[in-house]
Amino acid sequence: MKRPADENLHALADGRLEGEARREAEAWIAQNPDDAERVAQWRQQGRALHALFDPVREESMPARLAALPRPAAWRAAAAVAWVALGLGMGYAARGLITPAPQPELVLLRSAAVAHAAYVPEVRHPVEVAADQEAHLVAWLSKRLGTPIRAPHLGAAGYALLGGRLLPAEGGGNAAQFMYQSATGQRVTLYLRTGEKSNTGTAFRYAQQDGLAVFYWVEGDTGYALSGQLEREQLLQLATLAYRELNAAH
Amino acid sequence: MLSRSAVIEHLPRLRRYARALTGDRYAADDLVQDTLERALSRWALLRPGSQPVLWLLTIMHNLFENQRREAWRQVDAEQALAELAARPEQCDGLVLADLARALYRLPEEQRAVLLLVALEDLSYAETAQVLGIPVGTVMSRLARAHTRLARILDGEDAGPELKIVK
Structure with a gap:
């Protein structure tokens, strides 16, 4: 017996295979336990997705969704909107949804802005260069009001260029360390104190327009490592930074 | 209408x-x-x-x-899970928390196809229509999603597991 095409086995698992193709696929898996196991796993995924998300349908409807326009208003609004091609309506809808900034999103945004501001600098990427590392770390620790460290990322091929002091959103100070690889690729580590962590040390990841950021909170210090790197590469650096920061010293 | x-x-x-x-x-x-x-x-x-x-x-x-x-x-899988309070713990012996974590490690394009077919029960043609892609692409993305999800659940694809840093 010839093995059915892969796509037919997937379609069988999804219940999307009919007729002769289905009979062939079923006959095949009846005699080939490995493929039978695969198809069973894929079916299991479907059932499990239902188990996971079907409860959402039963959740009480938030007021903003329950408050759909009345039928008459619906038709009138639709007519107006059709003429206006949605002008303004989008803005009106947007106005309803302005989530309060979460502290960690402020950390993320601040880090990304600081990265974008200083990484392109050719002559003054840092305020204090790495040849005065001890002074740099002591100075930033003093200004942030807590002992901080500049993790060494040499193991991943990134050398410390130096650092700078920055004003933090909402008051206080923040610090930025900049690192550079042999090929000139730069990453920055942004730190600020005064974080109220309720999520432990979970790494979070975000990316926008090619800039990737891993950020986390440890104690009352928030860290964000930013770089124009692939997620995997940046994760490797973030993991190294995390280990360095938490190594006994 | x-x-x-x-x-x-x-x-x-x-x-x-x-x-x-x-x-x-x-x-x-x-x-x-x-x-x-x-x-x-x-x-x-x-x-x-x-x-x-x-x-x-x-x-x-x-x-x-x-x-x-x-x-x-x-996407924070832990947060997503915490918000699904009413879900059962397991299904077919599969720990649903593991499934959710695996789901958010799939590329979004694969996740969308998998969800439309397996959760929303759309046909391949309907899925193609919703996503604006050819049916063949639906099928290949679906195959990749199935396989990748199974690998992650088997622990063969550790991927960027964030907890390892602790």
Whole structure:
């Protein structure tokens, strides 16, 4: 017996295979336990997705969704909107949804802005260069009001260029360390104190327009490592930074 | 024609799909609300005979794509799980928390196809219509999603596991 095409086995698992193709696929898996196991796993995924998300349908409807326009208003609004091609309506809808900034999103945004501001600098990427590392770390620790460290990322091929002091959103100070690889690729580590962590040390990841950021909170210090790197590469650096920061010293 | 009752009828389903897609309660309801606003302003564009639910899912998908381009994207599987309080712990011996974590490690394009087929029970052709891609692409993305998910669940694809740093 010839093995059915892969796509037919997937379609069988999804219940999307009919007729002769289905009979062939079923006959095949009846005699080939490995493929039978695969198809069973894929079916299991479907059932499990239902188990996971079907409860959402039963959740009480938030007021903003329950408050759909009345039928008459619906038709009138639709007519107006059709003429206006949605002008303004989008803005009106947007106005309803302005989530309060979460502290960690402020950390993320601040880090990304600081990265974008200083990484392109050719002559003054840092305020204090790495040849005065001890002074740099002591100075930033003093200004942030807590002992901080500049993790060494040499193991991943990134050398410390130096650092700078920055004003933090909402008051206080923040610090930025900049690192550079042999090929000139730069990453920055942004730190600020005064974080109220309720999520432990979970790494979070975000990316926008090619800039990737891993950020986390440890104690009352928030860290964000930013770089124009692939997620995997940046994760490797973030993991190294995390280990360095938490190594006994 | 898209009537108010038809929309209300589809609301729970739209919420389920949005939640599974975004992994976040608030982002999901924002997406549903935006979808309804858009549908409200465009319902005249709905062709007679077409299925309102597919049209709504298409709008939702386009909005989701636009938001992804504009906004910081973050899916926190732990958060997503915490918000699914009513779910059972297991299904077929599969720990659902593991499934959710694996789901958010799939590329979004694969996740969308998997959810439309396996969760929303759309045909391949309907899925292709909603996502605006060829049927062949639906099938290949689905195959990749199945395989990758199974690998992650088997622990063969550790991927960027964030807890290892601790």
